[in-house]
Amino acid sequence: MSGYPIVLTGLAGRCCVVVGGGAVAARKAQALVEAGARPVVIGPELGPEVEAMAVAGQVQIERRCYRPGDLAGAALAIAATGDRQVNAAVAEEARQRGVLVNVVDDPALCTFTLPAVVRRGDLLVAISTGGQSPAFARHLREMLEEIIDPAYGELLALVGSLRPRVLSRALRERQLQVWKRLLDGELLAILRRDGRAAAEARAAEILDGFIEQETGGTGGTQELNG
Numbered sequence: 645m646s647g648y649p650i651v652l653t654g655l656a657g658r659c660c661v662v663v664g665g666g667a668v669a670a671r672k673a674q675a676l677v678e679a680g681a682r683p684v685v686i687g688p689e690l691g692p693e694v695e696a697m698a699v700a701g702q703v704q705i706e707r708r709c710y711r712p713g714d715l716a717g718a719a720l721a722i723a724a725t726g727d728r729q730v731n732a733a734v735a736e737e738a739r740q741r742g743v744l745v746n747v748v749d750d751p752a753l754c755t756f757t758l759p760a761v762v763r764r765g766d767l768l769v770a771i772s773t774g775g776q777s778p779a780f781a782r783h784l785r786e787m788l789e790e791i792i793d794p795a796y797g798e799l800l801a802l803v804g805s806l807r808p809r810v811l812s813r814a815l816r817e818r819q820l821q822v823w824k825r826l827l828d829g830e831l832l833a834i835l836r837r838d839g840r841a842a843a844e845a846r847a848a849e850i851l852d853g854f855i856e857q858e859t860g861g862t863g864g865t866q867e868l869n870g
Contacts (some may be wrong), residue, residue: 646755646772652720656680659717663710663722663734665690668748670697672722672758684718686710687725712737720744720756748824751775760785765797766804768811795835802831802843806851814855820856 658681662673673683673694685694686706696705706714710730714811717735723734723745735753738745747753751774760781763790767786769782784850803826809815810822826847834843 647772649770649772651768651770652679655719657682658719661715661718661721662724663687663714663721663730664748665694666726667691667693668725669724670694670722671704672746672748673697673758675761679789681719686714689765693746698852710734715741715743718746719744720746722746722748722758723753724748762792763786763797764792764794765801767797767800793836795832798835798840798843799827799832802835802840802847803827806847809851814858815851818858822851825850825854840852 655732656679660676660681660683662669662676662683662685663788665685669685670686670691670693673685674697676683678699678771683738684706687694688706688707688709690698690705690707694703694705698705710725710733712733715734718741721734721738721743723731725731725734728750729745731750732751732753735745735747735750737743738755744755745753745757747757750844751757754775757772760778761771761773762769762785769792771788773781803823806826810819810826815822829845831843834846
């Protein structure tokens with residue numbers, strides 16, 4: 645299945661409906677909570693994971709069967725009931741209302757699919773098989789989790805904080821070289837070994853070296869060559 649990859653960033657405070665109350669529905673609801681949404685979970689029987697989220701105030705629950713009209717005002721919907729007829733009814737209402745919908749285990753009814761995700765702070769790596777094999781996506785995610793450790797999230801936060809300085813007039817003409825130097829692996833190694841403060845200090849030295857070179861000093865050549 646072909647698709648256009650996007651990351652939804654406007655879900656904060658938005659109502660998102662999850663139909664179903666089992667473990668799968670709980671995982672989908674938890675992901676929505678992490679995105680800042682206000683999930684409403686609808687199902688006649690709700691599992692312990694959903695109940696725990698409700699007690700914590702993370703989700704609103706409706707202990708009943710789905711009924712037409714439940715998607716009114718929803719930003720998106722997820723059907724995870726295990727009942728194909730109910731899931732199809734949710735998908736049909738979503739289509740009529742123009743609401744994005746994901747139907748678990750039925751890609752043909754989906755207007756979006758949910759990838760397997762590796763999260764490291766604000767770094768998000770998504771893996772999609774177009775709904776063909778969630779197990780394969782999970783397998784790849786587990787492989788990437790071994791490679792992309794938490795230090796990558798810390799590196800993203802660090803280089804993000806440096807962006808205004810890299811885009812400043814003093815370094816604007818050499819942005820590509822500066823980014824290549826900052827991301828060549830040295831800062832990542834320092835983060836893993838010595839922590840954020842040491843990495844920030846080294847990054848400042850690297851940028852100072854580039855600026856000195858641009859302004860006619862002699863101290864930047866060593867930094868440029870690494």
